[in-house]
Amino acid sequence: MSRRVVRQSKFRHVFGQAAKADQAYEDIRVSKVTWDSAFCAVNPKFLAIIVEAGGGGAFIVLPLAKTGRVDKNYPLVTGHTGPVLDIDWCPHNDNVIASASDDTTVMVWQIPDYTPVRNITEPVITLEGHSKRVGILSWHPTARNVLLSAGGDNVIIIWNVGTGEVLLSLDDIHPDVIHSVCWNSNGSLLATTCKDKTLRIIDPRKSQVVAERARPHEGARPLRAVFTADGKLLSTGFSRMSERQLALWDPNNFEEPVALQEMDTSNGVLLPFYDPDSSIVYLCGKGDSSIRYFEITEEPPFVHYLNTFSSKEPQRGMGFMPKRGLDVSKCEIARFYKLHERKCEPIIMTVPRKSDLFQDDLYPDTPGPEPALEADEWLSGQDAEPVLISLKEGYVPPKHRELRVTKRNILDVRPPASPRRSQSASEAPLSQHTLETLLEEIKALRERVQAQEERITALENMLCELVDGTD
Numbered sequence: 001m002s003r004r005v006v007r008q009s010k011f012r013h014v015f016g017q018a019a020k021a022d023q024a025y026e027d028i029r030v031s032k033v034t035w036d037s038a039f040c041a042v043n044p045k046f047l048a049i050i051v052e053a054g055g056g057g058a059f060i061v062l063p064l065a066k067t068g069r070v071d072k073n074y075p076l077v078t079g080h081t082g083p084v085l086d087i088d089w090c091p092h093n094d095n096v097i098a099s100a101s102d103d104t105t106v107m108v109w110q111i112p113d114y115t116p117v118r119n120i121t122e123p124v125i126t127l128e129g130h131s132k133r134v135g136i137l138s139w140h141p142t143a144r145n146v147l148l149s150a151g152g153d154n155v156i157i158i159w160n161v162g163t164g165e166v167l168l169s170l171d172d173i174h175p176d177v178i179h180s181v182c183w184n185s186n187g188s189l190l191a192t193t194c195k196d197k198t199l200r201i202i203d204p205r206k207s208q209v210v211a212e213r214a215r216p217h218e219g220a221r222p223l224r225a226v227f228t229a230d231g232k233l234l235s236t237g238f239s240r241m242s243e244r245q246l247a248l249w250d251p252n253n254f255e256e257p258v259a260l261q262e263m264d265t266s267n268g269v270l271l272p273f274y275d276p277d278s279s280i281v282y283l284c285g286k287g288d289s290s291i292r293y294f295e296i297t298e299e300p301p302f303v304h305y306l307n308t309f310s311s312k313e314p315q316r317g318m319g320f321m322p323k324r325g326l327d328v329s330k331c332e333i334a335r336f337y338k339l340h341e342r343k344c345e346p347i348i349m350t351v352p353r354k355s356d357l358f359q360d361d362l363y364p365d366t367p368g369p370e371p372a373l374e375a376d377e378w379l380s381g382q383d384a385e386p387v388l389i390s391l392k393e394g395y396v397p398p399k400h401r402e403l404r405v406t407k408r409n410i411l412d413v414r415p416p417a418s419p420r421r422s423q424s425a426s427e428a429p430l431s432q433h434t435l436e437t438l439l440e441e442i443k444a445l446r447e448r449v450q451a452q453e454e455r456i457t458a459l460e461n462m463l464c465e466l467v468d469g470t471d
Contacts, residue, residue, distance in 0.1 A: 007304065010351060010361060011278055011295050014333065016309030019346040025049075025062060026069045026343045030316050033083045033102075035135060036179070036222060036269045036286065039317030040344065041097065042337050043089040044325035044397045046111060048097055049344060050084045050317075051076065057084035057101050058119075061111050064325075077120045079107050088137040090147075091322070092371045096124075096403045098147055098161075100134035106149045108161050113400045125164050125405045129157050136178060140187045142386050143378035144371035145403075148190075150178045156192070158204060160375040164407050167379050168204050184227040185276065188383045191233055193223035199235055201251050205381060213254040217245050222269050228296055229276035232258065236270035236283060244270055246283065248296065248303050259302040263292065273320040277364050278333055280306070282349075284318045291318075291336065291347065309347060313340050323366040324395040331359055363391045369398060 031039055031050040039050045042064075050059045057080035062070065082102030090096035098108045107123035132152035140146035145162035154177060156170040176195035183190060189210065190202045201211045217223055217237025225235040233249040243265050247257040268285035275282075282293045291309040296302065319337035326332045334349035351362055368389030373382055389395070 009295060009297075009304070011280060011306060011333075013352055014280070014293065014306055014349055015352070016291060016307075016347055016349050018311060018338075019348060023067050024343050024345045025067055027072065028060060028070055028342060028344055030339045030341060030344075031083065033085065035085045036271075037086040037135065037317075038271060038319060039087075040319035040337050040339050041087045041089050042319035042321050042325070043094045044322065044395060045094040045113075046089070046097075047319065047337060047344065048077075048087050048089070049319075049339065050087060053078060053083075056081050057099075057103070059084050059087055059099060061097070061120075063115070066115075075116045075119045077109055077111075079109075079121050079123050079126075080105065082133070085133065085135040086137045088139055090139050090403075091141060091367070092139075092144055092369055093401050093403060094369065094397050095400050098137050098139070100137045100149055102133040104128070104130045104133060104151070106130075106134055106137065106147070106159070108147070108403070110403055124403050125161060127157075127159050127161070127164065129159075129166055129169070130155060136181050138181055138183060140378065141183050141185060141367065142187050142372040142384050144374050146187075146375050146378060148181060148183070150181050150192075152177060154178060154194075156181060156190070156204070160379075161403070162375060162405060164405060167375065168207070170202065170204060170207055173200070173202060173207070173209060179222040180224045182226045184231060185229060186383050186385050187378065189227075191225045191227055193225050193235070195222070197223070199223065199225055199233070199249070201233075205379065211251045211254055213249065216247060216249065216257070219243075221267060224270065224272055226272050226274045226281070228274065229279060232296075234272055234274060234281055234296070236272050241265070242267065244268075244285070246270070246272075246281070246294065246303065261294065261303050261305065271318060273318070273334075273336075275323070275334060277323055277366055278362070280334070282320075282334065282336070284315060284336070286316065287314050289314045293349070309349075311338075311347075313338075315339060316341060319344075323363075324368065324389065324391065326391075328358060328363055328391050328394060329356065331362060333362060358392050360392070365390050 029052040041048045048061045058076040058078040080101035080103050084099050084101050086100040095111050100106050106127040108125050110124050130151035134149050134151040136150035138148045147159045147161050150156045154174045158168040174194045179193045181192050192200045197215045199213045199216045200209050216235050218240040219238025221238045223237040235247045244263045246261040248259040268287040270283045270285045273282045279296045284291050293306045295304045315338045317339035321335040331351045331353045336347040338345045365388035367386035370387045372384035372387050
């Protein structure tokens with residue numbers, strides 16, 4: 001009698017659990033816009049959610065600790081004239097978030113550590129270059145201030161947020177609407193899916209398609225794709241019979257998938273969230289009430305089903321916490337922020353362990369908040385892997401770091417003095433225009449302080465008169 005050998009994996013018993021009711025964020029009017037993005041972005045400091053807003057587009061930003069009922073007058077981030085379609089936190093600055101909108105613009109915002117008194121309406125910079133709505137955003141994983149946007153004009157633009165310049169524009173690669181864009185681990189390649197049913201790997205700096213696969217899934221519904229840690233690709237899509245599928249591809253041999261998993265029949269697009277540290281992919285469908293997760297390994301059958309987290313309520317969107325924001329003392333390996341119609345609920349994925357000690361096999365060094373390259377270095381052809389940090393002592397987010405935008409003078413065409421390391425936005429010299437602006441601001445503040453002092457003096461005099469009167 002043969003014994004069935006159970007596959008050895010430390011992630012076989014990963015289980016999901018919704019946070020307690022008092023850890024949820026209540027009374028949030030989640031956006032009802034029909035768009036297949038996550039509608040939620042989260043980092044170790046803040047939770048951002050696209051919300052319903054009259055007369056334009058808006059999103060709300062909450063400190064992670066601000067759980068419970070959210071006041072209906074809580075300040076929003078409002079600057080777009082059309083609905084916000086996607087938001088993405090900068091991986092190298094926890095106070096900077098980008099938003100993309102139906103109004104064709106991308107805006108980059110500085111979020112203060114304190115709670116603002118009124119709506120934030122002034123972005124640090126507005127990026128204008130698309131001719132139709134912008135629905136996809138993705139920051140470069142290793143280069144400072146490099147942001148990708150993809151629009152309904154079938155164009156991908158890569159920006160230097162520190163200067164407001166377009167670094168690259170990929171406008172003749174996609175013949176139809178782009179459904180998803182993903183960087184590989186060092187930001188040298190992009191994987192895109194498109195309405196023309198083709199999965200492409202693109203070298204953005206050469207503006208060329210390195211590899212492509214037509215119809216990786218036979219169905220008509222949209223595809224999604226993400227890179228794995230070793231450069232393979234995971235795609236989600238539909239079979240001809242509308243069954244949802246997960247496929248693993250080797251870009252060096254795009255003929256047949258390395259593995260193919262069929263799941264259920266449903267029309268919700270599966271959003272893949274991939275964790276390179278554990279090599280687990282989590283699949284969340286909009287309108288589903290479950291999260292399925294699979295482990296990707298080097299040995300057959302390569303894609304191993306682990307489990308499904310199920311709940312009663314369908315999800316309107318999903319946020320995925322970066323590894324540095326997790327609680328390592330509780331063996332937490334992933335945390336999702338599930339959007340309901342009127343609330344956001346954390347869902348925690350845990351590996352059951354008896355020991356309270358740091359589990360270094362669960363937490364290899366992970367990408368930290370420091371960029372490995374400057375924007376100009378990346379554009380010139382340099383690549384660098386992410387700068388890793390250890391989570392052994394837990395991660396403490398750095399204090400507020402300001403994003404400074406130094407727009408280059410387009411009239412100044414002098415060549416650079418020497419090919420030295422490019423300056424970051426924070427190191428760039430102050431222009432005459434910036435100095436004048438600062439001086440004007442200081443003058444205005446002084447006048448305001450003087451007016452306040454005069455007002456205080458007047459109030460003190462009134463108080464003295466009142467006191468004298470009562471005597």
